[in-house]
Amino acid sequence: MAASTVFADCCWVARPFRGLHLRRTLLLSSRFNNRMFLSSSVFAPVAMTTDTSSKLLDGKSVAKKIRDEIAIEIDKIKETTGIVPGLAVILVGSRKDSQTYVRNKKKACEDVGIASYEANLPEDCSEEEVIEHISQFNTNPSVHGILVQLPLPRHMHEEKILNAVIIEKDVDGFHPLNIGRLAMQGRDPLFVPCTPKGCIELLRRYEIEIKGKRAVVIGRSNIVGMPAALLLQRANATVTMVHSYTKNPEEITKQADIVISAAGVANLVRGSWLKPGAVVIDVGINPVDDPESARGYRLVGDVCFDEASEVVSAITPVPGGVGPMTIAMLLSNTLSSAKRLHKLK
Numbered sequence: 001m002a003a004s005t006v007f008a009d010c011c012w013v014a015r016p017f018r019g020l021h022l023r024r025t026l027l028l029s030s031r032f033n034n035r036m037f038l039s040s041s042v043f044a045p046v047a048m049t050t051d052t053s054s055k056l057l058d059g060k061s062v063a064k065k066i067r068d069e070i071a072i073e074i075d076k077i078k079e080t081t082g083i084v085p086g087l088a089v090i091l092v093g094s095r096k097d098s099q100t101y102v103r104n105k106k107k108a109c110e111d112v113g114i115a116s117y118e119a120n121l122p123e124d125c126s127e128e129e130v131i132e133h134i135s136q137f138n139t140n141p142s143v144h145g146i147l148v149q150l151p152l153p154r155h156m157h158e159e160k161i162l163n164a165v166i167i168e169k170d171v172d173g174f175h176p177l178n179i180g181r182l183a184m185q186g187r188d189p190l191f192v193p194c195t196p197k198g199c200i201e202l203l204r205r206y207e208i209e210i211k212g213k214r215a216v217v218i219g220r221s222n223i224v225g226m227p228a229a230l231l232l233q234r235a236n237a238t239v240t241m242v243h244s245y246t247k248n249p250e251e252i253t254k255q256a257d258i259v260i261s262a263a264g265v266a267n268l269v270r271g272s273w274l275k276p277g278a279v280v281i282d283v284g285i286n287p288v289d290d291p292e293s294a295r296g297y298r299l300v301g302d303v304c305f306d307e308a309s310e311v312v313s314a315i316t317p318v319p320g321g322v323g324p325m326t327i328a329m330l331l332s333n334t335l336s337s338a339k340r341l342h343k344l345k
């Protein structure tokens with residue numbers, strides 16, 4: 001079956017998660033130690049098992065814990081140095097979804113004590129105007145992270161604009177130098193893109209070992225799939241990428257101990273695609289019609305949740321899995337940037 005085959009429906013129904021019991025065949029140790037990440041609080045470890053009950057990887061709770069840790073650290077920094085970490089967001093145009101994302105990021109910053117700076121530019125502004133705002137934030141010592149909300153209007157050259165953010169403030173980790181360093185052995189990026197970083201941090205917090213495991217990443221976008229594969233490889237997994245031209249994606253995915261899916265296709269990954277006991281991180285956020293919902297739709301992942309939860313040892317829900325981790329990683333990147341720029345430990 002070709003990877004592009006879309007499964008518009010599966011047996012997904014909104015009801016409480018069923019088998020949350022942890023049974024053990026192989027308890028995974030916590031040797032994964034990556035200094036890009038925050039402190040080492042651990043959630044109940046996950047066993048890879050051939051059992052039919054799964055554990056929910058609760059991104060919402062883990063993200064809350066991370067945000068609490070960040071808030072405590074920022075309080076200490078403010079108290080001892082007077083430094084306030086700052087994040088600048090550039091929004092071009094008036095897309096409702098982008099406005100909501102920016103608002104959420106601003107609120108998350110406020111909650112942990114990060115100062116937010118905003119530049120709202122009209123849809124028809126020029127590339128030069130956007131770059132001028134980026135330049136001002138680049139040189140503003142109160143700003144430690146800059147992010148340009150995507151997508152940009154069609155008339156703008158995304159790469160040119162993203163490249164204008166200096167690498168030291170590229171908290172989204174999208175600058176080619178950061179991605180290049182991520183791909184190279186013996187080099188460290190200053191920042192790792194937030195969503196894939198959040199996926200790996202979730203595995204780490206649940207003590208799910210990556211080293212030596214077979215991993216499949218579905219999707220190869222610059223912002224999720226490709227950096228997720230690089231991160232898994234850095235953590236010594238054997239990584240295969242599945243994309244829209246992959247033949248036999250089911251067969252390939254079924255060999256994986258760890259699956260990260262970021263295709264943006266509702267219910268693409270069926271239970272039959274998954275190896276018993278595998279761990280699944282579902283990045284996809286896909287709206288599907290739901291006449292019972294007030295909004296007329298609900299959000300589902302790429303993975304057919306009910307089928308998968310009968311097969312795998314652990315899985316993230318959608319929503320409440322990777323999404324909250326992404327914002328927590330943005331805050332973490334901003335804090336690290338402030339510490340690096342001010343030479344704090």
Ligand code: NAD
Nearest residue numbers: 003004219220221224243244262263264283284285323326
């Ligand atoms: P994208 O469209 O840029 O990339 C999708 C990738 O999936 C492409 O590489 C494509 O080759 C691959 N693909 C598409 N159809 C496929 C198929 N049938 N089989 C195999 N591969 C296929 O999307 P993106 O920006 O990487 O986002 C992917 C999904 O993740 C979306 O649903 C998006 O909303 C979601 N997302 C979630 C978060 C979060 O914080 N949870 C963040 C970013 C993106």
